[in-house]
Amino acid sequence: MPTPPTHAFTFTRKLSASNKTPRQINRNLVFNLIRTRQPISRADLARVSGLQRSTISLIVEDLIRERWVLDGSTGRLPRGRHPTFLELNHQRAVIALDIHPSQTTVAVTDLGGKIVAQNVVALPNDPKKAVASIIAAINRLIANHSDKSFDGVGISLPGRADPQLEKPIFAPNLNWPVQSIKSKIHRSTGLRVEMDNVANACALSEVWFGDSDGLQDLVVVNVSEGIGTGIFSNGRLLRGANGMAGEFGHIEMERDGLLCGCGSRGCWETVASNRAGLRYYQEMSGRRAPVNFAALVKLAQSDDHDAVKALERMSQYLGRGLRMIASALAPSEIVIVGDITAAWHLFGPKIEAELKHNAFSKAPRLRPSFEGNTARLRSAVALVMNQGLA
Amino acid sequence: MPTPPTHAFTFTRKLSASNKTPRQINRNLVFNLIRTRQPISRADLARVSGLQRSTISLIVEDLIRERWVLDGSTGRLPRGRHPTFLELNHQRAVIALDIHPSQTTVAVTDLGGKIVAQNVVALPNDPKKAVASIIAAINRLIANHSDKSFDGVGISLPGRADPQLEKPIFAPNLNWPVQSIKSKIHRSTGLRVEMDNVANACALSEVWFGDSDGLQDLVVVNVSEGIGTGIFSNGRLLRGANGMAGEFGHIEMERDGLLCGCGSRGCWETVASNRAGLRYYQEMSGRRAPVNFAALVKLAQSDDHDAVKALERMSQYLGRGLRMIASALAPSEIVIVGDITAAWHLFGPKIEAELKHNAFSKAPRLRPSFEGNTARLRSAVALVMNQGLA
DNA sequence: CATGTATAGTTTGGACAGCGTACAAAATGC
DNA sequence: GCATTTTGTACGCTGTCCAAACTATACATG
Numbered sequence A, B: 001m002p003t004p005p006t007h008a009f010t011f012t013r014k015l016s017a018s019n020k021t022p023r024q025i026n027r028n029l030v031f032n033l034i035r036t037r038q039p040i041s042r043a044d045l046a047r048v049s050g051l052q053r054s055t056i057s058l059i060v061e062d063l064i065r066e067r068w069v070l071d072g073s074t075g076r077l078p079r080g081r082h083p084t085f086l087e088l089n090h091q092r093a094v095i096a097l098d099i100h101p102s103q104t105t106v107a108v109t110d111l112g113g114k115i116v117a118q119n120v121v122a123l124p125n126d127p128k129k130a131v132a133s134i135i136a137a138i139n140r141l142i143a144n145h146s147d148k149s150f151d152g153v154g155i156s157l158p159g160r161a162d163p164q165l166e167k168p169i170f171a172p173n174l175n176w177p178v179q180s181i182k183s184k185i186h187r188s189t190g191l192r193v194e195m196d197n198v199a200n201a202c203a204l205s206e207v208w209f210g211d212s213d214g215l216q217d218l219v220v221v222n223v224s225e226g227i228g229t230g231i232f233s234n235g236r237l238l239r240g241a242n243g244m245a246g247e248f249g250h251i252e253m254e255r256d257g258l259l260c261g262c263g264s265r266g267c268w269e270t271v272a273s274n275r276a277g278l279r280y281y282q283e284m285s286g287r288r289a290p291v292n293f294a295a296l297v298k299l300a301q302s303d304d305h306d307a308v309k310a311l312e313r314m315s316q317y318l319g320r321g322l323r324m325i326a327s328a329l330a331p332s333e334i335v336i337v338g339d340i341t342a343a344w345h346l347f348g349p350k351i352e353a354e355l356k357h358n359a360f361s362k363a364p365r366l367r368p369s370f371e372g373n374t375a376r377l378r379s380a381v382a383l384v385m386n387q388g389l390a
Numbered sequence C: 001c002a003t004g005t006a007t008a009g010t011t012t013g014g015a016c017a018g019c020g021t022a023c024a025a026a027a028t029g030c
Numbered sequence D: 001g002c003a004t005t006t007t008g009t010a011c012g013c014t015g016t017c018c019a020a021a022c023t024a025t026a027c028a029t030g
Helices: A021-037 A043-047 A054-064 A127-144 A179-188 A196-209 A268-272 A272-283 A293-301 A305-328 A339-356 A372-387 B022-037 B042-049 B051-065 B127-144 B181-189 B197-208 B268-272 B272-286 B293-301 B305-329 B339-356 B372-389
Strands: A067-075 A086-087 A094-098 A104-110 A115-121 A148-157 A192-197 A218-223 A227-233 A333-338 A365-368 B069-074 B084-089 B092-098 B103-110 B115-121 B149-157 B192-196 B218-223 B229-231 B334-339 B365-368
Touching: A021 A043, A021 A054, A021 A086, A021 B022, A043 A054, A043 A086, A054 A067, A094 A127, A094 A372, A104 A127, A104 A372, A104 B268, A115 A127, A115 A372, A127 A179, A148 A179, A148 A196, A148 A372, A179 A192, A192 A196, A192 A372, A196 A218, A196 A227, A196 A333, A196 A372, A218 A305, A227 A268, A227 A305, A268 A272, A268 A305, A272 A293, A272 A305, A272 A339, A293 A305, A293 A339, A305 B305, A333 A339, A339 A365, A339 B372, B022 B042, B022 B051, B022 B084, B042 B051, B042 B084, B051 B069, B069 B293, B092 B127, B092 B372, B103 B127, B103 B372, B115 B127, B115 B218, B115 B372, B127 B181, B149 B181, B149 B197, B149 B372, B181 B192, B192 B197, B192 B372, B197 B218, B197 B229, B197 B334, B197 B372, B218 B305, B229 B268, B229 B305, B268 B272, B268 B305, B272 B293, B272 B305, B272 B339, B293 B305, B293 B339, B305 B334, B305 B339, B339 B365
Parallel strands: A094 A148, A148 A192, A218 A333, A333 A365, B092 B149, B149 B192, B218 B334, B334 B365
Antiparallel strands: A067 A086, A094 A104, A104 A115, A218 A227, B069 B084, B092 B103, B103 B115, B218 B229
């Protein structure tokens, strides 16, 4: 006879559903539909979602009461009563913060991710004062937009952080400390603060603000000082055990290659990141490299032979790494974020050719981020939206 | 004024929830708890799930009416009414089919995955008749267990198949055609047939039959003629765009290496699969390789120097590949399935040392499948269970 | 043996969700 | 004015979970 189990037991997350669960699910669905398809009427929401018009009415009533959406203009139809279009509440806004090794930007955006105002943060010489400068810049923006009501602050940064934990735990390419930035901003502004890796954030952003409906599998590759990837799979971000999933950039590509910031040798990012591109230029031309990678891209665009060659070499390595990603995850789409996309017509085909080289299965679609240089900023907005209503 | 949208629109899956949704969710939760913790009382189910005892009673009533579970024995407590333990219905059974390049096995198991009967299928010389032989073997097993009621057939095979599609689309290591095996078995037996890649199936199996509760991130690496990986992330299998996710085995590891069955060169599986182990033995000893990999492992266990060296070399490459997986996905656990696990005490440490070599973050736990050689068979059961009630 | 206590499992009423139908509101055309 | 068409709302129904009351069962104790 078995002894009584009486398990001591706790689930990490609540797994059981209550009778409030459908409302949560449908509420998120409806809000997302309004967000992506605004302006849209209740009747169309019903058609699109598969829910009844009556149900939609109740859910929308909630969303309006909580000031997420507004009744907007009225439409015209050949027959029948005119629909009232719903739209996101323009009064509500989000602070987006893009922390980048070479430049940090802060912005105000609306719930739809549209950038209302944007400033580059002048960082002081003393890196310890960086966080204070950022907070000052945020507070200035909030003060300048007193007509808005702010919902939160989104931070996208090059590094990994366990979503539970406060501080980033892996940021080899950032030269100033961001420890406790999250709680400091929260204390100063009183707003909810969401922080995540740039590539993760960009993946969310593509899903939230992109036009591909129901995208389920997508990998974003952020090519900057290093290379980070954000994996969106089964309709969710793949975070891994400590939030460390997506470090394709630190997969060994060259045996006994260059020493990487992570301590290993020959990582993909040592041969395919912006730094690698600059190094190739130096090696090939014998001249000093341009001040930054954007300048190198400009050089290539003006047909500088060495610049083109250097970026082609970088593109080849990029493509080879993308082939790894395609084999490993078979996403339907790979999106590139970074300065290299500024010259996509020159190097996109090179990257894609290498990606498709000898591929044993259908290669994923490859495209640059639809956002260009604001991709990282908008991604920070997605972080807040994702927590607020998803 | 915007024109009326009236979107023509269909979701791939239904995204909206109805008031029946919580019951579906909780039913699966309760069934899974019974499966993993049987025997268990209703009261303990309530404690463990967080649902009310009354709700549990209703759900269990459903499950008993549909003959998934049974009221079983009675427990004893120091005080109070004795609990009645619930257990899975032993009458119900599943056919498990393990298709393997060197040997195909078919078995009868109960809902808990316990193997009731098991036969190796003698495949005819003519590979075209293989499917017919398998079907005959299945029907024999069903006839011999007329006391059971069969719920479905699970097939785990070395290859990828879009879950929607009928035929496997990528099986470079299988030398006989399995096209339309799914529908043929369905027609012959009348049972539901679920088919998936071995590694995917084993990942499900670890989650379904393993003892780690609430495991969310796990990668199974199946080391056989080739290498396949099954990725369990965010509590679901990661399938990718065409069911092709998980082909880490075909990531390039040696530039201009050996030609692989997939058409590329230097894939991980060309240097770390069973075939590679046999090749290393041949190269190192100058002798002909053993008849199969299991024999090579036996040799190593009896201290044959060349066999040990060959498998150590294979282990090193295995570990190097696992390091890729750890960087890319940061799973909390990596599980190895395959004959190499028979000598885990010899080679497990070698693999793990290479996995941890120069790792920039905490390496995942590494362990052999808790099932040993029946892992693949039991995995086929998990496929059926996963579709039936998950 | 009666009583009190502890635990398992069931019953019942209430709250809440989505569905489906009916209906009011609003616009157009004849 | 009236039929028609479409939007958006109101109301009753069913399904679900929860909370508390209730019943059943067992044991310890005096």
